[in-house]
Amino acid sequence: MKTNITKSIDEYIQNFPEEVQSVLQKIRKTIQKEAPEATETISYAIPTFVQNGNLLHFAAFSKHIGFYALPSGNQAFQKEISRYKSGKGSIQFPLNEPIPYPLIKKIVKFRVAENLEKTKKKVSKKKSPIQKKKSKPNRK
Template identity: 45%
Template structure:
């Protein structure tokens, strides 16, 4: 991945192997389905979505895709049971590439972030 001056999410996706692109596109589709008014941007050279502020980011790596945002304590508590088996920090959740993409979890996280942003949190 030599290019680091991405202007669009498509440019970012195209820098990765097809199977990783598919996983990222699935996340992108979930975001657009749940938050149709979300604006696509590149921030910190990774895909990001804005809706009443930054909603969520994602980025790809050799062994995982990371969902990121400055997670609220409420979000981390709400998804504690789901996140126990994953590597999680205050701002990142790693979704291993060698496991099926947890689309239901991604949907619930995006919906939670949407509500937080709408409430101004």
Template identity: 45%
Template sequence: METFKAKTIDEYIATFPVEVRPLLEEVREAILNAIPDAEEAISYDMPTFNLNGSYVIYFAGWKKHIALYPITETMSAKLKEELAGYKGTKNSVHFPLNKPMPVDLIAKIVEAKLIETPRRSKARR
């Protein structure tokens, strides 16, 4: 039996329990508000937001949290106080499903990632 693989972020979100979907949409909206020109995609089976041919940020839903990737050392240092209340791994931050999504913090993370993301011109591709 073949495993379903979402091809769009809408399909990805639809695979989650009804009560989790609005949280995933909040994360999606926070990212799109920070980078309105982003192109949505699925990469590594996760919602991905690309700009000028380069990925900027990914998110993924899990059983107890939504994770944002990648969080670099520079970003962690810059946002140390804001990230202090959240768990994560070396390259991610986890937002628990049982708390409101910190949309302002998500926007700050995306903005910090944009500073680090090399901008490839569409003309150079």
């Protein structure tokens, strides 16, 4: 059995009908606009954006677009995503309804800020032992 593993988001999107490709491209552009420094990749066999760690993933299915903003993205927007089928880290946007691009934009902004804050905390934790050594006076 031959598996069809895509190597890029472009290749992934090309595997779908034109109307779905259009939705996927618009989601991609929305993410790119809100996270211009993010890197595109394929992870878990689906389009992924990485910036200071995994930012989010998205995927097309026969009747919906799966949007994966990790658990924190869903928790922060519970009210806005309540009308969609969702799980711990996933949201399903039905293809027979308008895709909520403004909501996607807000979630991407949130995830960029969240990942940046986590990175800052990691960096400050790594620096603190060095800073403590430097602040001790030399006693001879």
